[in-house]
Amino acid sequence: MNVLLLSPAYPDEMTRFAEGLAAVGARVFGVGEQPVGTLPKRCRASLTAYLQVSSLFREDAAISEITQEVAGKGVHFDRVESLWEPLMELAARLRETLGVPGMTLAETVPFRDKEVMKQVLDDAGIRTPRHARCSDDDECREAAERIGFPLIIKPIAGAGSADTHRVADADELEQVLAQVRHVPEVSVEEYIDGEEFTFDTVCAGGEIQYFNMSSYRPRPLIQRQIQWISPQTVALRDVDAEHLAAGRAMGEAVLEALSFRDGFTHMEWFLTSKGEAVFGEIGARPPGARSVDIMNFACDTDLYRGWSEAVCHGAMRVPYERRYNCAIIFKRAQGEGRILRVDGLEGLMARYGPAIVHVELLPLGAHRRNWLATLMSDGHVVVRHPDLDTCLEIADRVGTDLQLYAG
Numbered sequence: 130m131n132v133l134l135l136s137p138a139y140p141d142e143m144t145r146f147a148e149g150l151a152a153v154g155a156r157v158f159g160v161g162e163q164p165v166g167t168l169p170k171r172c173r174a175s176l177t178a179y180l181q182v183s184s185l186f187r188e189d190a191a192i193s194e195i196t197q198e199v200a201g202k203g204v205h206f207d208r209v210e211s212l213w214e215p216l217m218e219l220a221a222r223l224r225e226t227l228g229v230p231g232m233t234l235a236e237t238v239p240f241r242d243k244e245v246m247k248q249v250l251d252d253a254g255i256r257t258p259r260h261a262r263c264s265d266d267d268e269c270r271e272a273a274e275r276i277g278f279p280l281i282i283k284p285i286a287g288a289g290s291a292d293t294h295r296v297a298d299a300d301e302l303e304q305v306l307a308q309v310r311h312v313p314e315v316s317v318e319e320y321i322d323g324e325e326f327t328f329d330t331v332c333a334g335g336e337i338q339y340f341n342m343s344s345y346r347p348r349p350l351i352q353r354q355i356q357w358i359s360p361q362t363v364a365l366r367d368v369d370a371e372h373l374a375a376g377r378a379m380g381e382a383v384l385e386a387l388s389f390r391d392g393f394t395h396m397e398w399f400l401t402s403k404g405e406a407v408f409g410e411i412g413a414r415p416p417g418a419r420s421v422d423i424m425n426f427a428c429d430t431d432l433y434r435g436w437s438e439a440v441c442h443g444a445m446r447v448p449y450e451r452r453y454n455c456a457i458i459f460k461r462a463q464g465e466g467r468i469l470r471v472d473g474l475e476g477l478m479a480r481y482g483p484a485i486v487h488v489e490l491l492p493l494g495a496h497r498r499n500w501l502a503t504l505m506s507d508g509h510v511v512v513r514h515p516d517l518d519t520c521l522e523i524a525d526r527v528g529t530d531l532q533l534y535a536g
């Protein structure tokens with residue numbers, strides 16, 4: 130089994146997928162932008178070969194560099210895999226060029242273009258926010274009239290809540306239009322008030338082999354607006370809870386409507402105060418920001434391997450058991466510049482030690498990360514507990530009691 134894996138070392142959890150593939154017996158051929166000598170050791174150890182291309186984002190050039198190399202070496206690939214959102218189309222085009230089975234470009238577009246996505250789902254009778262594709266101010270104004278306020282304006286192919294705005298009225302619309310002028314195409318959407326959850330799966334042959342539901346605390350748009358918040362993603366143990374049923378049913382219907390077959394998916398959905406599930410978005414990839422790790426901690430499993438089994442061998446074999454709720458808490462330092470001090474960790478360890486399963490903070494002296502550009506921010510802590518309220522209480526304590534200071 131030969132697998133071409135795009136970007137095997139970035140984002141850094143990609144190395145774990147490379148290791149998973151190697152562990153299930155695949156020969157992994159990495160393609161990335163960085164020189165082979167700068168790949169982490171663990172990544173290099175799991176690769177059979179590595180090709181450095183000039184850019185993964187100039188798709189035509191990347192495809193011709195890869196096809197030349199492949200022709201020269203006479204390698205045949207069984208799979209082309211990418212687990213990073215911006216490379217989904219490149220992966221699809223490579224499959225088509227190299228004659229490899231898996232998602233085509235036409236099948237990939239509904240996972241990337243948020244308007245095509247919602248049109249396909251509307252046709253399947255799934256509840257999406259009312260929506261419109263707009264490429265200039267007048268189209269946005271017209272859409273606003275039709276959809277009504279409050280509404281959301283966001284990029285057609287966005288990520289990480291960047292350039293996403295809630296718009297309360299016509300005055301605010303004018304302000305926001307000025308702010309999103311650099312975005313070529315936007316979705317204008319009905320604003321859905323509610324809590325936000327995920328529905329994440331590993332599928333093989335069109336069957337769900339494993340699924341996860343996480344809760345975002347608070348809503349991602351709020352996480353990105355207020356720096357002092359320590360955002361949380363919480364993988365939920367009781368996925369059979371009544372309030373999650375509608376989202377799970379929706380998730381299954383969405384995968385069916387999009388004819389998804391093999392690999393990871395990551396769907397986000399809203400739960401309104403009336404209990405209605407409304408579709409948010411879906412990607413044909415795992416959730417980022419260490420969400421796969423929290424699923425692993427929640428279920429005492431290894432989904433890096435499980436995914437590898439699903440895409441290489443047609444079924445996920447690693448056992449899993451939902452034993453815990455697991456929360457990841459992202460920390461943002463106070464002040465700018467370099468990390469000077471970390472307060473509160475000892476106290477938390479003394480009080481909640483066994484529940485704290487991972488701590489990864491920037492070291493003293495390191496430069497702060499840009500919290501708007503990456504949810505990973507200045508570090509994170511992972512906690513787990515069988516009881517949800519206890520898990521949330523500990524997660525909130527990490528939010529309030531652990532503080533990083535920069536200067």
Ligand SMILES: Nc1ncnc2c1ncn2[C@@H]1O[C@H](COP(=O)(O)OP(=O)(O)O)[C@@H](O)[C@H]1O
Nearest residue numbers: 258281287288289290318319320321348349350
């Ligand atoms: N229609 C909507 N109603 C309410 N909030 C929304 C809506 N669309 C997006 N948001 C908010 O913006 C965030 C980012 O939007 P999303 O579509 O998930 O794009 P991204 O790819 O940036 O994650 C969501 O998590 C949610 O908080």
Ligand SMILES: [Mg+2]
Nearest residue numbers: 289290397410
């Ligand atoms: Mg999102």
